[in-house]
Amino acid sequence: MVSMQTFYTNLFSTPGTHGNLSGLLRIARASLKEILAVRSELAWDAWAATPQ
């Protein structure tokens, strides 16, 4: 498993040169609005079952 710090270093020091990292870098360059546009999909909330 790559540490968080190593991931950060790889992500920003070698832009576009590593396969998966180029897509991940685009995510980091996206606006919050773009990320929030798919948030409802990311919300795979398996725990949302609180009996109210």
Added chain:
Amino acid sequence: MEIYQRAIQALLTHPQTLEWPALAELCERARAHRPIAWDFSLLAAEAVGGKPEAAIPAVGALTCAHMALIMIDDLLDEDPRGAYHQLGTGRAANLASALSSLGLDILLSCKINERERAALALNELMLRTAYGQDLDIQNARTEEAYWAVTKAKSSPYFGTGLYLGALCGGAKLQLADQLQKFGELFGEIMQIHDDLNDCLASPANVDWLQGRSPLPILFAQEVAHPQQARFIQMRGQASNPAALAEAQAILVSCGAISYCVNELMLRQGQAERLLNRIRLTNPAPLVKLLADSIAPVQHLFAKVGADFPATL
């Protein structure tokens, strides 16, 4: 009547539930809540070649465990949505204990050959998750601690859901064990999804307000990056919508969201390879489960104009 409704009906007609209106009310409310995890036992039973009906005890037991865990989690988190607000703290804790035992009773009284192993697995789920919950509320702030909490708190639930479904579907123990490992890995995927969702919520949820460290926040706090100090400052003011929005924008730009997406993809690849090695009568339900879980990430790549990797 569909499988889930039949599982709830089995809980409602248990002698103790018939005698205890508050317990019956909780089981009744469960009808309206159906998170995807409650289908796991059904998917596993079908994957090993069992009939859907075979999964009813597993679905009922997992539902009880889930409700108990959520009620306890809400107490630990002081979650404003928690049932304890209506019931009172002590009564909610007592009902959570009852639900836990009701799930065990459902398994011990079912007709499957491996019912004692099934009950042991459910008990192990409750024990491991309780440990994970306790670790979680201590707000450990290291990567190692985060993954230790996830493995203790989230993985057992998903692993046990598949394990119970497999046993109820007639699987041999070795096959049930393999599906449990697959489920535990899937539990890590679910935890990352959950963390992403919580961190991007607005207004700020309890993770922001109580100083918790879900994965994106942990990354932004602990990794050395130019916006680290600003993030920590804004995080402390997360009840202010403007500060929350700025902190969330930093989650994106510092690579925290990218890191979580990468961790999702790594586990997706591991889960796909693991599933390919398991000899299943009908792998389609679990293949679909994996496909559904990675679809949002694929959509995110498309949204930012990037190609999704061909292999994970």
